[in-house]
Amino acid sequence: MFLGALLNGVSQAQEVDHSAQVKYRTVEVDGLDIFYREAGPQDAPTILLLHGFPTSSHMFRNLIPKLADKYHVVAPDYPGFGNSSAPAVEAFEYTFDHLAEVVEKFTEKVGAKRYSLYVMDYGAPIGFRLAVKHPERVDALIVQNGNAYEEGIDNEFWKPIKTYWAERTPEHADALRDFLTLDATKWQFTHGVRDAEAISPDNWGHVQPLLDRPGNQEIQLALFYSYGSNPPLYPEWQKYLREHQPPTLIAWGKNDQIFPPAGAYPYKRDLKNVEFHLLDTGHFVLEEEGAQVAHLIREFLGKQGKR
Template sequence: MTKFKMAAGLFTLAMLITSTSLALAESHKQVHYRTVKVDGLDIFYREAGPKDAPTVLLLHGFPTSSHMFRDLIPALADKYHVVAPDYPGFGYSSMPAVDEFEYTFDNLARVIEKFTERVGLEKYSIYLMDYGAPIGFRLAAKHPDRVDTLIVQNGNAYDEGIDNDFWKPVKAYWKDRTAKQGDALRSLLTLEATKWQYTHGVRNVETISPDAWGHVQPLLDREGNQEIQLALFYSYGSNPPLYPQWQQYFREHQPPTLIVWGKNDAIFPAAGAHPYKRDLKELEFHLLDTGHFALEEDGAQIASLIREFLGKHAAGN
């Protein structure tokens, strides 16, 4: 009888510990929506997970915001400290006019660098997508000691990745920054273009939530935002000259890297994914049968791949 009571007591204790652990894990998944001041700007960010866990910095693309990570954050936050900021001019961060703020990738990278310092991120893995790539690679090349691993999802660092029809009018704007060339790019800021970015190349369009463009388009349609986006289209021309520097960073520092790339992307096609194999030795490479915003259709698979990858490579695991 005594042995039975002891066994029952141990079982109850085990159940209590399990229940407590599950409750703690669920509490870590709670996303917090915060804002900090950086150089007088309000920088909005989403944050979840234990702060003493390995950190994952999520850097969004165009034309979205940290909203693109709305499902990925809780999928990682039981084990990782996850932080996703909105750049100036995007999401819920400040949107100063183009004559009040320099909308260049150099400047966005400076703001995000200061943001990481402001919120106390000393070492982190970086998820780089679209615009997040030139921002994140600037951070990584400047502070390689701060970067734990790289997670690259349709984020370019090679000329092959922008050698396609989508970039022809943008490259024309780099060469000739006139109102006429700029106006030719305004079609990329319409609802039709935004929906296309989310739906082109996906297997099943009915799995893509309209909440995505429902969030993005009203922000793009704010007065003055088109001028911000045109400034960044022009500034994107500052990125290709830095590709050799970023590739040198890859070769010298060899950050463990996970590629999770929507192979049907017409903006950054798979041609931009393969060249990473030239420079990175510790590379896990996955081409997914989806489009530009791969998280929308394959978020669960990407989260699983990230968890497996970070489990092997993230500091603290």
């Protein structure tokens, strides 16, 4: 009996679906190695996860397995971030237009023809560029502290960055280098959370060595400047929301000082089918509310007929 039970257990183990296991892959886009995490059945509805600053697809490491049983989940690292290529600023134009172009080509390379779009922080200006250019590819939006309104950047945090937009001088650039320090990185992950002991130091242990690579500060300063190209596009993004009405889930950390709730509420002006949640945490919502966000996504996409 024991042997029979053992063999039966082995047989059952062999029948386990391994499609939900996260794969760590790289694809070539315009001569760059673009690293990405991928999991879930290839024929399932796709969720494209677009990360923020200063992290990478690493921010989705816990969310992906919570979705991959029902969804095909794909999370790339942008050039200059995570495990993707990081050419020097002299060799690559670090603008949000260019990052969006790379991500668009990435989606085509990996066969993501339609997707629900999860945007956070830097992922929002990249994702909205994709959505405006190819609205037919976007099944739904999931917005987590991702800004598309002037109200979202009308706060103290953005004042030195706006000064840099107005006058791109070495002095104004140097004033922003404090944003690239270990203390600033820790602050982004821990400010506004309910329980700092719930936030893994693996976050800044992953991010800070990448920020500290030779030349990476110049990459980030170039993108700080390029962020100034986004507010002039807000009216176009808002028009996209009004005209195409993508079903949208807002899951926003309400204690975020970078993108406070002032940037979340305006989505209600332009969207008819919107689920709105302010969560009691900070900028990187998934660190403290990952299970809740996964639950919200599954319920929300289920209502849209996406499994």
